[in-house]
Amino acid sequence: MQLLLIASVLFTACCAAPQDLSGKMFTFPVESKVARARLLPSGNNFTSATVCLRFFTDLTRNYAIFSTASTVNSNDFLIFKNADKGSFLVNIRSQSSTFNGLPDEPNTWYSICSTWDSNSGLVQVWINGNPSTRKIGFKGNLVGELNIVLGQEQDSVDGGFNAKQSFVGMITDVHMWDYVLSACEIQRFANDLNFTPGDVINWRALDFTIVGDVVIEDSQTNGCFH
Numbered sequence: 001m002q003l004l005l006i007a008s009v010l011f012t013a014c015c016a017a018p019q020d021l022s023g024k025m026f027t028f029p030v031e032s033k034v035a036r037a038r039l040l041p042s043g044n045n046f047t048s049a050t051v052c053l054r055f056f057t058d059l060t061r062n063y064a065i066f067s068t069a070s071t072v073n074s075n076d077f078l079i080f081k082n083a084d085k086g087s088f089l090v091n092i093r094s095q096s097s098t099f100n101g102l103p104d105e106p107n108t109w110y111s112i113c114s115t116w117d118s119n120s121g122l123v124q125v126w127i128n129g130n131p132s133t134r135k136i137g138f139k140g141n142l143v144g145e146l147n148i149v150l151g152q153e154q155d156s157v158d159g160g161f162n163a164k165q166s167f168v169g170m171i172t173d174v175h176m177w178d179y180v181l182s183a184c185e186i187q188r189f190a191n192d193l194n195f196t197p198g199d200v201i202n203w204r205a206l207d208f209t210i211v212g213d214v215v216i217e218d219s220q221t222n223g224c225f226h
């Protein structure tokens, strides 16, 4: 009995099985410098990547949408909303690219994808399947253990949080691939059609831990039609 108990404690502590969060969302109901979801990626050496997710918020200040830090750099793959209307920032290993004139109405579900390719250094943001201008970013491999956080902006690995950059709202369908998705694949994601799930982060088999006020609920992206 005692052995069994120890075994089960070890099991939960060390190797929680990935969960299928299809049809679920993370709700971040309160502004804080604590509440976050940490996602465990597979892989630690990337020559290109795509991150896609859906989000909903009424924030008009700046906030982090997807924060990735390693011991090498605290902005390894950051998707960030600037306070300026329509302005998003993507930061790959601290090389930042700003994208303007994109849709950001409050209280609206958006799909956002960001692609990055180390050869060309090109970075792009897609909102609801519509592209931004392509901008120059980081050229080189993204090497190191990546700590991915939703809900907070990391200034160090899982730390250096600022409530005024925290995310308040809902996030769902988070995926990351170790390649640049084609325009067609991004549009399939945006329209919630059959798409290839992420091979680095997969919402349908998600390795994650929750800290603070984050609620896992049924997703509201599809209303009654799903």
Ligand SMILES: *[C@@H]1O[C@H](CO)[C@@H](O)[C@H](O)[C@H]1NC(C)=O
Residues within 6 Å of the ligand: 045, 047, 141, 143
């Ligand atoms: C990362 O991958 C590249 C090949 O893309 C390889 O040349 C390099 O040695 C790798 N670096 C590490 C630290 O694994």
